[in-house]
Amino acid sequence: MAMSSENEHPVKAFGWAARDSSGHLSPFKFSRRATQEKDVTFKVLYCGICHSDLHNVKNEWGITSYPVIPGHEIVGVVTEVGAKVTKFKVGDKVGVGCMVGSCRSCANCKDNLENYCPKMILTYGTKYYDGTITHGGYSDIMVLDEHFGIKIPDNLPLDGSAPILCAGITVYSPLKYYGLDKAGMHLGVVGLGGLGHMAVKFAKAMGLKVTVISTSPNKKKEAMEHLGANEFLVSRNTEEMQFAMDTMDGIIDTVSAVHSLLPLIGLLKNNGKLVMVGAPEKPLELPIMPLLLGRKIVGGSNIGGIKETQEMIDFAAKHNIVADIEVIPMDYVNTAMERLSKADVKYRFVIDIANSLKPI
Amino acid sequence: MTARAFTGENGDEDVTIKILFCGVCHSDLHVAKNEWGFTNYPVVPGHEMVGTVMKVGSDVKKFKVGERVGVGVIVGSCKKCESCQQDLENYCPQTIFTYNSHYTDGTKTYGGYSDMIVVDERYVLRFPDNLPSEGGAPLLCAGITVYSPMKYYGMTEPGKHLGVAGLGGLGHVAVKMGKAFGLKVTVISSSPKKETEAIERLGADSFLVTSDPAKMKAALGTMDYIIDTVSAVHPLLPLLSLLKLNGKLVTVGLPDKPLELPIFPLVLGRKLVGGSDIGGMKETQEMLDFCAKHGITADVEVIRMDYINTAMERLAKSDVRYRFVIDVASSLSQ
Numbered sequence: 248m249a250m251s252s253e254n255e256h257p258v259k260a261f262g263w264a265a266r267d268s269s270g271h272l273s274p275f276k277f278s279r280r281a282t283q284e285k286d287v288t289f290k291v292l293y294c295g296i297c298h299s300d301l302h303n304v305k306n307e308w309g310i311t312s313y314p315v316i317p318g319h320e321i322v323g324v325v326t327e328v329g330a331k332v333t334k335f336k337v338g339d340k341v342g343v344g345c346m347v348g349s350c351r352s353c354a355n356c357k358d359n360l361e362n363y364c365p366k367m368i369l370t371y372g373t374k375y376y377d378g379t380i381t382h383g384g385y386s387d388i389m390v391l392d393e394h395f396g397i398k399i400p401d402n403l404p405l406d407g408s409a410p411i412l413c414a415g416i417t418v419y420s421p422l423k424y425y426g427l428d429k430a431g432m433h434l435g436v437v438g439l440g441g442l443g444h445m446a447v448k449f450a451k452a453m454g455l456k457v458t459v460i461s462t463s464p465n466k467k468k469e470a471m472e473h474l475g476a477n478e479f480l481v482s483r484n485t486e487e488m489q490f491a492m493d494t495m496d497g498i499i500d501t502v503s504a505v506h507s508l509l510p511l512i513g514l515l516k517n518n519g520k521l522v523m524v525g526a527p528e529k530p531l532e533l534p535i536m537p538l539l540l541g542r543k544i545v546g547g548s549n550i551g552g553i554k555e556t557q558e559m560i561d562f563a564a565k566h567n568i569v570a571d572i573e574v575i576p577m578d579y580v581n582t583a584m585e586r587l588s589k590a591d592v593k594y595r596f597v598i599d600i601a602n603s604l605k606p607i
Numbered sequence: 608m609t610a611r612a613f614t615g616e617n618g619d620e621d622v623t624i625k626i627l628f629c630g631v632c633h634s635d636l637h638v639a640k641n642e643w644g645f646t647n648y649p650v651v652p653g654h655e656m657v658g659t660v661m662k663v664g665s666d667v668k669k670f671k672v673g674e675r676v677g678v679g680v681i682v683g684s685c686k687k688c689e690s691c692q693q694d695l696e697n698y699c700p701q702t703i704f705t706y707n708s709h710y711t712d713g714t715k716t717y718g719g720y721s722d723m724i725v726v727d728e729r730y731v732l733r734f735p736d737n738l739p740s741e742g743g744a745p746l747l748c749a750g751i752t753v754y755s756p757m758k759y760y761g762m763t764e765p766g767k768h769l770g771v772a773g774l775g776g777l778g779h780v781a782v783k784m785g786k787a788f789g790l791k792v793t794v795i796s797s798s799p800k801k802e803t804e805a806i807e808r809l810g811a812d813s814f815l816v817t818s819d820p821a822k823m824k825a826a827l828g829t830m831d832y833i834i835d836t837v838s839a840v841h842p843l844l845p846l847l848s849l850l851k852l853n854g855k856l857v858t859v860g861l862p863d864k865p866l867e868l869p870i871f872p873l874v875l876g877r878k879l880v881g882g883s884d885i886g887g888m889k890e891t892q893e894m895l896d897f898c899a900k901h902g903i904t905a906d907v908e909v910i911r912m913d914y915i916n917t918a919m920e921r922l923a924k925s926d927v928r929y930r931f932v933i934d935v936a937s938s939l940s941q
Contacts, residue, residue, distance in 0.1 A: 525870075533880065538881065544882075548874060
């Protein structure tokens with residue numbers, strides 16, 4: 248007989264879950280495992296709402312197994328540590344991003360690329376080593392293998408740090424890997440949402456010139472005055488786009504909707520790089536001539552390994568970079584999801600779990 | 608026909624070349640039939656030519672009369688832009704192509720299916736002594752087209768695994784170069800009929816037929832890089848799936864319509880799709896010297912000039928191993 252979510256583990260836990268593809272979230276009783284020797288148990292303080300959470304609760308990628316408790320931008324405080332834990336003590340702050348496990352023995356894991364491990368275990372919706380399904384950060388407590396815990400630097404506010412654990416690393420990792428991190432380079436950022444606004448902040452901190460490319464002209468003032476972007480292009484304005492052709496060393500494309508790559512490839516200089524971090528679920532059209540004629544590339548990137556995530560948050564701390572957030576109580580989450588689907592947020596909702604998640 | 612017939616002059620920086628051999632590149636066929644929509648008739652194709660220097664201009668430093676030389680895809684560029692200054696004349700926005708293009712004085716360029724050509728020495732290649740003319744001529748386009756991306760995208764680490772999609776003029780040279788770089792090479796093809804050839808004659812380590820689902824499954828995530836020489840519209844997803852983490856798919860063929868690019872495989876495997884277009888002059892010379900050193904030549908079928916139309920028909924059906932080369936000097940008559 249299958250164990251229910253409430254009984255499969257010894258420790259009672261409480262969260263909000265989606266039970267079907269309507270994506271509607273509601274209170275949910277479940278359980279967490281006992282603290283194993285390399286685990287830390289922590290009380291969740293804040294959890295960011297990533298657009299992936301929305302895709303998942305509505306089964307937009309066709310892989311969701313209900314009930315699902317989303318949330319992979321989690322910050323908490325450690326309440327218990329296992330006997331062999333060395334990284335954290337009780338009372339420490341801890342962050343968790345998109346992964347809670349991997350095989351730890353393959354070439355990718357040994358190279359600190361747990362995010363590319365074929366057996367990577369996601370923070371929610373995936374089978375853990377013990378066969379149970381992982382549940383994410385829209386919950387009161389979590390138990391975590393210490394290897395996947397991120398130390399939150401002291402000078403970063405906890406609520407603004409939470410989204411960095413997914414949105415931040417998702418753009419930081421490709422900036423480094425594709426060499427788009429050198430002062431003086433010109434970076435384009437397509438889409439000004441959770442990922443996009445973090446890309447602007449990181450790139451500016453690295454000394455790059457940044458141009459935001461967006462479908463909405465009303466984000467221009469915000470982008471330039473508040474986020475520090477140097478220029479702003481409205482993608483539907485063909486004249487503006489034409490004028491900017493052949494000016495960018497790289498582009499980080501955060502857009503998940505299907506969209507045209509041709510104008511973006513045109514913005515790149517020779518040897519330029521278009522990096523996809525959004526994941527449209529349908530293929531996009533790739534014109535080959537422009538790639539050839541300018542020796543350009545289109546590449547992808549997926550979050551980052553644990554070592555790099557730590558490096559990224561330390562870099563954020565050094566430059567006082569946090570996400571721009573709207574803090575909400577737990578029971579606002581369904582409204583937040585609706586607003587998120589219309590991109591009506593600057594630029595991440597963060598759930599104040601500790602103060603608003605009340606067990607039923 | 609002579610190039611720059613209107614001037615007939617050999618400028619100070621020019622060399623005049625008597626053409627001996629000229630390879631038949633698939634681009635010649637595309638342009639001859641106006642398949643790309645920009646052919647300016649009459650067109651004299653041919654951008655894989657080898658010949659001897661007949662005359663040199665007063666400022667020419669690189670060549671002497673009697674030397675064996677080659678001319679490839681370009682005969683001019685602006686010489687001033689960033690690309691030209693970096694020896695990347697092929698990426699200059701004002702590249703002048705060997706045929707179907709215009710010089711700055713407005714005269715048309717005519718290619719190697721002809722008896723002689725006058726070219727600025729900067730765009731002429733020295734042919735190494737031990738490189739035969741017939742087998743070397745196609746390297747001037749096919750060779751550099753695969754050599755350049757192999758260097759640029761780092762496909763030269765011995766022991767790594769290269770896939771070559773398409774086994775034609777470009778593909779077969781990529782196999783040979785791949786082996787010379789010490790790579791393991793797998794030919795990826797839509798048809799099984801070239802398998803014996805690929806392995807026994809060209810030296811490929813293995814051969815993968817894209818329509819064999821079991822073999823494709825077994826090859827998933829095994830290649831470090833793929834050179835895609837296929838010009839027809841084709842699916843990229845199967846090729847992307849063959850790449851390892853951080854794998855690179857480089858397209859050098861020229862499909863006339865956009866291809867479908869699935870994004871998930873790029874993101875989940877940090878893979879990339881890149882392009883490359885021939886190579887600069889310095890790199891083309893380096894490529895010829897590399898081929899001479901490693902005994903790499905194209906596999907050719909030498910033909911007379913009057914066979915050209917039949918050759919073009921056969922080329923359209925990929926019925927050639929793997930380049931036709933016109934023996935211009937012996938067979939082109941007025």
